[in-house]
Amino acid sequence: MSPATTVSDELLAPLSNGIELCYQTFGDPDAEPLLLVMGLGGPMTWWPRELCVRLAEAGFYVIRYDNRDTGRSTRMTGRVTTGRLARAFVGAPAPAPYSIGDLAGDALGLLDHLGLPAAHVAGVSMGGMIAQTMALDAPERVLSLVSIMSTTGRRGVGWQSPALLPTLAARRGPGKEAYVRRALLVWAIIGSPGFPVDEADLRARAGETWDRGVDEAGVVRQMLAVLTQPDRTRRLGEITAPTTVLHGLADKMVHVSGGRATAAAIRGAEVVLVPGWGHDLPAPLFPTFVRAIRRTADRAGRRP
Known part of the structure; x- marks a missing residue:
């Protein structure tokens, strides 16, 4: 780790909806803000510390x-029954305790807490779905979008x-x-067979994930939010923020067709497909x- 990189303690952000989010920052608060959004069941520590430091060294807060x-x-x-999960899996109506939109609202609430009117946003897997939804629901607050090993919500990809x-x-x-x-x-x-x-x-x-707290019921609630998300394909065409889609050609959790469909739906999106990369951050x-x-x-920064 660079000695010049400032790393905060883990802090709690009380949001206006009653949720508290645990967060941590790296780098200079006056640098360009970059919000990292993790996926299903993953704590923030699944964004590796070394990667966060490198991003801070690249000019981001x-x-x-x-x-x-x-x-x-x-x-x-709120308990989600196996039957409700199965109905959602096949596309039948299945009420969810919360939605991907609610999770996007949490992320925007964290920016409010930090006094940030806008940020660059990068999301992994479910986090990519959240990041896409942020860019649709609050376009003025997403400076750029990087959707990583994620998808559009369309069931065919x-x-x-x-x-x-x-x-x-x-x-x-x-x-x-x-x-x-x-x-x-x-x-x-x-994981990545090539890495x-x-x-x-x-x-x-x-072990670190367990020690931070694992809630199987919570993972299932998140899973139901993923399964009941809308197909964003048509709406993704509304995104004007510069966008890059990153996906591995060896991803068994979210097939690369999801990344390709995301890039195709967003005008001007760059797509980076990596051989040997699975569903992790090696x-x-x-x-x-x-x-x-x-x-x-x-x-x-180059937009008119």
Whole structure:
């Protein structure tokens, strides 16, 4: 880590909707703000610290945070039954405790708390869906958009590999070690075959995630928000913020067709497709991520 990079403590932001979001910042508050939005069930620490530091060194004031129902942010209530989840999976009506739009509202509320009228926004997976929704619902607040291994909400693109289903459906058992074992199984499937991660590092990440707080019911609530999201394809054509879509050609969690469809729907979007990249943020690709986010932000600065 660069000694010049300032890293804040983890803080709680009380939002006007009653939610509290846990967040952390990297870099100079006077630099260009960059909001990082994580995906399903992932705490902000899934944005690797080293990547956040590199982004700060690239000229950003980096903000990462826990979505509601994740990590140290507010835990919601309301049980989602297996039947309701199954109905949502096949496209049948299934009321959700909250929506992707609500999660986008949380992100905008965090910007309010920080006194930021607008920010560059990058989102991973579900976080990409949230970032896209921010750009649609509050276009004046999204300076640039980077949608990473995400999709449009259209059911015909961005599907999951059938190889994932047995592992995702299996009961993991109670306790930290059971969570770590399950996480290793999932990451073995969705990780990047071209950029493998050492098992010790995966164990450490899973253990840290557990220690920050894992709520299976919360993950299911987030999953229902994903399954009930609208198809944004037509509306994505309204986005005017400079946009880049990053996706791996080996992604088994969100098929690359989701990234291609996102890029096709947003006028002028740049698309970067990486062979061997799965559904994670491997360290060898940090330079690719930093360059793409910096390049997209620079395009915002050149707009008339």
